[in-house]
Amino acid sequence: MRVVSFLSGLLLVGCTSTQSPVKFNEDHWRYATDPHGSQVLLDEPLVQNNRVKIGFDRVPRVDKQNNSWVELIYDIPSGNLNGLDSIELTYQSDQPLVIKLSQQEYGGQGDKSYAHYQVVLPRALTPQTQRVTLQQFTRPDWTPLWSKDRGIIKSSVSALYFVPDLTDKAGGRASMTIHQLNLQ
Numbered sequence: 637m638r639v640v641s642f643l644s645g646l647l648l649v650g651c652t653s654t655q656s657p658v659k660f661n662e663d664h665w666r667y668a669t670d671p672h673g674s675q676v677l678l679d680e681p682l683v684q685n686n687r688v689k690i691g692f693d694r695v696p697r698v699d700k701q702n703n704s705w706v707e708l709i710y711d712i713p714s715g716n717l718n719g720l721d722s723i724e725l726t727y728q729s730d731q732p733l734v735i736k737l738s739q740q741e742y743g744g745q746g747d748k749s750y751a752h753y754q755v756v757l758p759r760a761l762t763p764q765t766q767r768v769t770l771q772q773f774t775r776p777d778w779t780p781l782w783s784k785d786r787g788i789i790k791s792s793v794s795a796l797y798f799v800p801d802l803t804d805k806a807g808g809r810a811s812m813t814i815h816q817l818n819l820q
Contacts, residue, residue, distance in 0.1 A: 660688055660814075664711050670695075670704045677811070691811035697804040704807060708798040709738070710817065717770070717790040717819070724767040725757070726816035732801035733757045733812060737773055740792040742783065749783035751775050756801060763815050 662683035667676050667690060677691030692706035717737070727733060736752040743750060753773035757766050770788055779785075796817075800810030 660685065661713075664713060666709050666711070667707065668709060669706050670702075672698045672702055672704050674704050674706050674807070676706070677809075686815070688814040689812075691809065692800060692802075693809050694800075694802045694807040696807040703804060706799065706802075706810075707736075708812065708814070710796045710798070710814075712794060712796065712819070715794050717788075717793045720770075720790065720819050722767055722769045722820045723796070724765065724816070724818040724820060725814065726763050726765040727757070727798075727812060727814050728760050728763050729757075729800060729810065729812040730759060730761065731808075731810040731812075732759050734797075734799040734801050735768070735773075736797040736799060737770075737788060737793045738795040738797055739789060740794065741786045741789060747783050749780050751779035751783050752797070753788050763813075765816070767820075 660683045662681075665683050665688050667682065669676060669692070673695040675693045677693060679691075680689070682688060682690055688708065690708050694706045695704045697703050723735065725735070734754050734756050736754040739752055740746050742752050753770075753775055755768050755773045757768075758764075770790075773788060775785060798812060798814065800808075800812060802808045802810055
């Protein structure tokens with residue numbers, strides 16, 4: 637009988653969670669849009685204690701030289717991905733969700749191609765958890781031929797960009813919620 641009581645106690649302990657909910661630090665989250673009319677849609681503060689929630693209204697591409705864009709940005713507290721190999725994300729998004737590795741070599745201080753390595757996650761109307769390794773990230777199909785592929789340099793990745801997969805031609809509206817983010 638003692639064995640049954642002991643095993644029952646272990647079962648009950650396994651059913652209760654001792655983990656506290658993830659707290660999001662608002663200093664690490666921000667957003668950006670193009671200067672051509674795309675907008676952020678917020679009904680409440682961007683960062684809550686258990687999630688980050690945002691909506692976007694992206695205008696169609698203006699012309700050949702002026703693209704529209706919207707992005708939710710997570711500034712990596714350590715300033716890089718050294719020692720990390722994967723990203724685990726619990727999210728909701730009414731559009732497929734692109735995660736980009738903001739890497740200096742391709743950004744404003746690099747070749748200005750903005751052809752950052754990226755991965756596309758499926759749309760998720762209810763919270764969904766996905767784990768992606770850095771090996772799953774690739775450069776986008778539109779990468780200019782003149783942009784030299786230097787690979788993912790972990791020490792140069794300072795932020796993650798979360799972008800709804802809206803087309804240049806049509807633009808559109810999208811909303812997303814990040815429920816949990818773990819860099820591993």
